[in-house]
Amino acid sequence: MNGTLLEVSGVSVTFDGFRAINNLSFAxxxxxxxxxxxxxxAGKTTFMDIVTGKTRPDEGKVVWGDMAQSLLRMSEAQIARIGIGRKFQRPTVFEDQTVTENLVMALRAPRSPFAVLGWRAKPADMDRVQALATEVGLEDALPRKAGELSHGQKQWLEIAMLLAQEPKLLLVDEPAAGMTLAEREHTTRLLVDLxxxxxxxxxxxxxxFVxxxxxxxxxxxEGAVLAEGSLDHVTSNPHVIEVYLGR
Known part of the structure; x- marks a missing residue:
């Protein structure tokens, strides 16, 4: 693997005769x-579905980490536990709970029924909640209900909830959609820092935004890599211009 966290190799998947992913390979x-x-x-959502275990490909390999573990042998829950977090386009937070309560619920902790019943947040857990809120720019919003937050703030809260699980890979779907200019700028800085x-x-x-x-x-x-490189490089590619940019 040599410096590669995730390697997708020769992956294909077909739904009802439509090939959503076609011999996809990249790292x-x-x-x-x-x-x-x-x-x-193009296969963007299906790619994320495959990496997170929601969809099983017809062929190919999806390999994780230095130990070259196959993600295709793992359940969605196992994939989340080894360090892959996914943020969907629409924020999914507990709107009737405060920002603090959302983050406490997201902390890594034993998840068996008895462990959950007996679990209580410790001072170190609350320090972690404070650090997570600060990391995403919500330190002043900790007492507020999540439902009161702006769209952008809800997105940041969900990112913080994923960070509470200490992921090694974050998959983030259209984070800038619906944000104000200031929120987009904050989100850019946040993702670059993460x-x-x-x-x-x-x-x-x-x-x-890209x-x-x-x-x-x-x-x-069409489910395969068409081009790769800097944005200027790929947007000057004639094939990209033809199929994506339309000019």
Whole structure:
């Protein structure tokens, strides 16, 4: 694997005769920010479904970490526990609970029924909650109910809840959608900072947001990698212009 955190190799999957992923191969490093772009139907969501165990491919390998573990042999829960977190486009937080309560519920802790019943947050847990809120810019919102937060703040809270699980890879789906300009700028800084200590893969349609991320870009088309490199490199590729940019 040699410096590779996630390797997807020769992966294909077909739904009712439609090949959503077609011999897909690429790799993600252990502390890397990567953007994945492509038109609707390019396979972006299916790729994330495969990595997180929601969808099983027809063929190919998905290998994780230095020990070269096969993700295809793991359940969704096992994949989450080894360090893969996924953030969907729509934030999923407990709106009737405070930011603090959301983060406490997200902390890594024993999950057996008896352990959950007896678990109580310790001072170290509350210190961790404070640190997570500060990391995403919600330190002043800890007492507020999540339902009172802006759309962007809910997105940051969900990211913090994923960070509470100490992931090595974050899959983030269209984080800039519906955000104000200030929220987008904050989200850009947050994702760039997070990628200094873990892998962050951002699936995004907004090319200006991708440009701000200033990272390696993978372009998917018809379930395969069409181009890869800097944003300027891939957007100057004639094939990318033809199938994605439309000009």
């Amino acid at each position: 993600i490093g252990p502390a890397e920010l990567r953007a994945i772009i492509g038109p609707n139907g 990628a200094k200590t873990r892998a962050v893969v951002v699936v995004e349609h907004d090319m200006e 440009r701000r991320l200033d990272c390696r870009v993978t372009v998917l088309h």
